[in-house]
Amino acid sequence: MIALLLEGVSILCLGTGVFLLVSGGIGLLRFPEVFSRMHAAGVTETLAASLILLGLMILAGWGIVMFKLLLILLFILITSPTASHALAKAAVHGGLGADPGRNETS
Amino acid sequence: MLLLLAITALAIAWLRDLFAAVMLAGIYGLLSASFFVSVDAVDVAFTEAAVGAGIFPLLMLAALALVGRYEQTAYRHPLISLLLVSITGATLVLGTLDMPAFGSPDAPPHSHVAVRYIEESPKEIGIPNMVTSVLADYRSFDTLGEVAVIFTAAMGVLGLLFTGRAASPGSATERANMYDHRVLRVVSKMLIPLILLFALYVQFHGEYGPGGGFQAGVIFAAGIILYAMLFGFGNAQRVVRPALLQILAACGVLIYGSVGVVCLLSGGNFLDYSQLLPDPLAGRHLGILVIELGVGITVASSMILIFYAFASATVNPEEVA
Amino acid sequence: MLTAVVVALLVVMVMALSRALLGPTIYDRILAVNVFGTKTVLLIAVVGFLFGRPDFLDIALVYALINFISVIGVLRYFEYSNERHQGGNP
Amino acid sequence: MLMELYNYWVVILLMMTGFYIVIVQGNLIKKLIGLNLFQTSVFIFYISLGKVSGGSAPIFAEGVSSYSNPLPHVLILTAIVVGIATTALALALVIRIRNAYGTVEEEELQQRDLEC
Numbered sequence: 001m002i003a004l005l006l007e008g009v010s011i012l013c014l015g016t017g018v019f020l021l022v023s024g025g026i027g028l029l030r031f032p033e034v035f036s037r038m039h040a041a042g043v044t045e046t047l048a049a050s051l052i053l054l055g056l057m058i059l060a061g062w063g064i065v066m067f068k069l070l071l072i073l074l075f076i077l078i079t080s081p082t083a084s085h086a087l088a089k090a091a092v093h094g095g096l097g098a099d100p101g102r103n104e105t106s
Numbered sequence: 107m108l109l110l111l112a113i114t115a116l117a118i119a120w121l122r123d124l125f126a127a128v129m130l131a132g133i134y135g136l137l138s139a140s141f142f143v144s145v146d147a148v149d150v151a152f153t154e155a156a157v158g159a160g161i162f163p164l165l166m167l168a169a170l171a172l173v174g175r176y177e178q179t180a181y182r183h184p185l186i187s188l189l190l191v192s193i194t195g196a197t198l199v200l201g202t203l204d205m206p207a208f209g210s211p212d213a214p215p216h217s218h219v220a221v222r223y224i225e226e227s228p229k230e231i232g233i234p235n236m237v238t239s240v241l242a243d244y245r246s247f248d249t250l251g252e253v254a255v256i257f258t259a260a261m262g263v264l265g266l267l268f269t270g271r272a273a274s275p276g277s278a279t280e281r282a283n284m285y286d287h288r289v290l291r292v293v294s295k296m297l298i299p300l301i302l303l304f305a306l307y308v309q310f311h312g313e314y315g316p317g318g319g320f321q322a323g324v325i326f327a328a329g330i331i332l333y334a335m336l337f338g339f340g341n342a343q344r345v346v347r348p349a350l351l352q353i354l355a356a357c358g359v360l361i362y363g364s365v366g367v368v369c370l371l372s373g374g375n376f377l378d379y380s381q382l383l384p385d386p387l388a389g390r391h392l393g394i395l396v397i398e399l400g401v402g403i404t405v406a407s408s409m410i411l412i413f414y415a416f417a418s419a420t421v422n423p424e425e426v427a
Numbered sequence: 428m429l430t431a432v433v434v435a436l437l438v439v440m441v442m443a444l445s446r447a448l449l450g451p452t453i454y455d456r457i458l459a460v461n462v463f464g465t466k467t468v469l470l471i472a473v474v475g476f477l478f479g480r481p482d483f484l485d486i487a488l489v490y491a492l493i494n495f496i497s498v499i500g501v502l503r504y505f506e507y508s509n510e511r512h513q514g515g516n517p
Numbered sequence: 518m519l520m521e522l523y524n525y526w527v528v529i530l531l532m533m534t535g536f537y538i539v540i541v542q543g544n545l546i547k548k549l550i551g552l553n554l555f556q557t558s559v560f561i562f563y564i565s566l567g568k569v570s571g572g573s574a575p576i577f578a579e580g581v582s583s584y585s586n587p588l589p590h591v592l593i594l595t596a597i598v599v600g601i602a603t604t605a606l607a608l609a610l611v612i613r614i615r616n617a618y619g620t621v622e623e624e625e626l627q628q629r630d631l632e633c
Contacts, residue, residue, distance in 0.1 A: 018435040025439035068484040079495035082293045090502045091454040115534040129456045136467045145568040146585040153597045160493035167504040169608040187540040195533040207521035209570035220586045234577035236587040252595040259602035266609040320598045412605045
C-alpha cells in the first residue's frame with residue numbers, strides 16, 4: 001500500500017517536472033526577447049529540476065543514492081538562481097535595457 | 107544524441123562569431139559527455155564533464171579576450187576543401203563497411219587483453235573499478251608518460267606567457283570586481299569549500315566508483331579558478347602561490363616516479379606495487395592510492411598554473427611580447 | 428515513466444540547442460548553455476536510474492558544479508572585455 | 518546495417534567537420550576549435566568500439582555479468598586531459614603570435630613574413 005502510494009507520488013512529481021520542463025523549453029524558444037526568455041527558462045528550471053530529482057529520490061528510497069540526489073538538488077537550488085541573476089545583471093549592464101516594450105535587438 | 111552532436115559541430119563550422127563558436131563547443135562537450143554515459147564510459151564522461159564543458163571554454167575565452175572575437179578573412183578555396191573533405195569522408199565510410207556492428211560482443215577489441223582485465227582484475231587488484239585498475243596498475247607506465255606530458259605542457263605555457271607578476275590591486279581585472287558581485291561572492295563562498303571537498307572525495311573514491319586523480323585534479327583546479335575569477339587573480343595568487351604550484355606540479359610527477367623506483371629497490375619490476383607491502387593485494391592498493399595522488403597533484407597544479415599564465419598575459423599584455 | 432522523462436529532456440535539449448544556434452544576442456546563447464547544462468545533469472541522473480546503476484550520480488554532481496563555474500567564467504569575460512572597450516568605465 | 522554502423526558514420530561526419538574547419542578557416546583560434554572537434558570525434562570512436570550491447574559500466578558490481586570494455590576508457594580518459602593541456606600550449610603560442618604579429622589570421626601572417 002505504502003509502496004504503491006510512494007510510486008504514485010513519484011510519478012506525479014516526475015510528470016509535473018516534465019510538464020514544467022517542456023513549457024520552459026517552449027518559452028525559451030518562443031518568447032520575443034532576452035529577458036522574457038530568461039524568465040521562462042530560469043523560473044521553470046529550478047522547480048522542474050527539483051521535482052524530477054524529488055521523484056527520483058522517492059524511487060531510490062533511503063541510502064547513499066538519496067543523499068547524493070539531495071546534494072545535487074541543493075547545488076541546483078543554489079547555483080541556478082545565482083547564474084540567472086548574474087546573467088540578467090550582465091545583460092542589463094551590457095546595454096540591453098529592461099524596459100518591457102522593447103523590441104528585438106540583434 | 108549523436109545527431110545533436112553532428113548538428114552542433116556543423117553549426118560551429120558555420121558561425122563566424124568566435125564567441126558563439128566557443129559557447130557551442132561547451133554544449134558540444136556536454137553532449138559528448140552524455141553520449142559517454144549512455145555507452146557506459148562513466149569515467150570518461152566524468153573527465154569530459156570537467157574538461158570539455160568547463161576548462162576548455164574557459165581557456166578559449168581567456169585566449170579570445172586577448173586575441174579578439176571576430177574572424178576577418180574570407181574562406182580560402184572552400185570548394186576544393188569541401189571536395190577533399192568529402193573524398194576523405196567517403197573513403198572512411200567505405201572503410202566502416204567492414205567494421206563489426208556497434209556493440210557486438212564478439213568484436214575484435216573485446217577478444218584479446220580486455221577479457222583478462224574484466225575477469226581477473228577484481229581478483230588480482232582487489233578494487234571494483236576496472237578502469238582505475240587498468241589505468242593505475244596494468245598500464246601504469248603509460249599513465250606516467252601522460253602525467254609527464256601534462257607537466258611539460260604546463261611548463262611550456264608558463265615559459266611562453268607567465269610574467270610572474272601578480273595583478274596589482276588597482277589593475278583592470280581587480281577593478282572589474284568592484285562591479286558589485288555580492289550575490290555571486292556569497293554563493294561562491296559557500297560553494298568553493300564544497301567543490302574542493304568533492305574533488306578530494308573523487309580523488310580517494312576512484313577505486314570504488316567513477317573518479318580518480320585526473321578528474322579530481324581538474325575539479326580542484328576548477329574550484330580555485332572560480333575563486334580567482336570572482337575575487338581577482340591577484341588575491342588568488344596570494345592564497346595559492348605560483349611558485350608553490352610549480353613545485354607541487356613537479357612533486358606530483360616525482361611521487362609517481364619514485365613509487366616506481368621504490369618498487370624496483372624492493373625487488374620487483376618498475377611500478378610493480380605488490381612489492382610495497384608484505385601482502386601483495388594491500389601493496390597494490392597502496393601503490394594505486396599514492397600514484398593517483400601524484401596524478402591529482404600534478405593535474406590540479408598544472409591547470410591552475412595555465413590559468414594564472416593566461417590571466418597574467420591578460421593583465422599585462424605588453425610585457426609578454 | 429523514466430523513459431518518458433528522458434525523451435522530454437532530449438526534446439528540451441533540442442529546444443535549448445536551437446536557441447543557442449538562433450540566439451540573436453550573446454546572452455541568449457549563454458542562457459541556452461546554462462539551461463542545457465541543467466538538463467544534462469537531470470538526464471544523467473535519470474539515465475543512471477534507467478540503467479540500474481545509480482552510482483552514476485557523481486557525474487551529475489560534477490556537472491552541476493562545472494556548469495555554474497563556466498557560466499560565471501563567461502560572464503566575467505564579458506565584463507572584462509566590455510570594460511576594456513569602454514575605457515575602463517563600468 | 519544502417520543502425521549498426523550509424524555511430525561510426527556520425528563520427529566520420531564530426532571528424533570531417535573538424536578537418537574542414539582546420540583547412541578552410543584562416544583564424545588560428547577557429548582552427549584550434551576545429552582540431553578539438555577532430556580530437557573529440559576520435560574519442561567518441563574509441564568509446565563506441567568499447568561498447569558491448571547488454572554490458573554495463575566497467576565497475577564491478579554484484580549481479581552484473583557483462584561489462585563494456587575498460588581499455589578504451591582508460592586510453593581516452595588520459596587522452597582528454599592531455600588534450601586540454603596541449604590545447605592550452607597551442608593557445609599560448611597563438612597569443613604569442615598575436616603579440617608578435619598583431620594578428621591571428623593566417624593570410625596576414627604570411628604577408629608579414631613576406632614583407633620582412
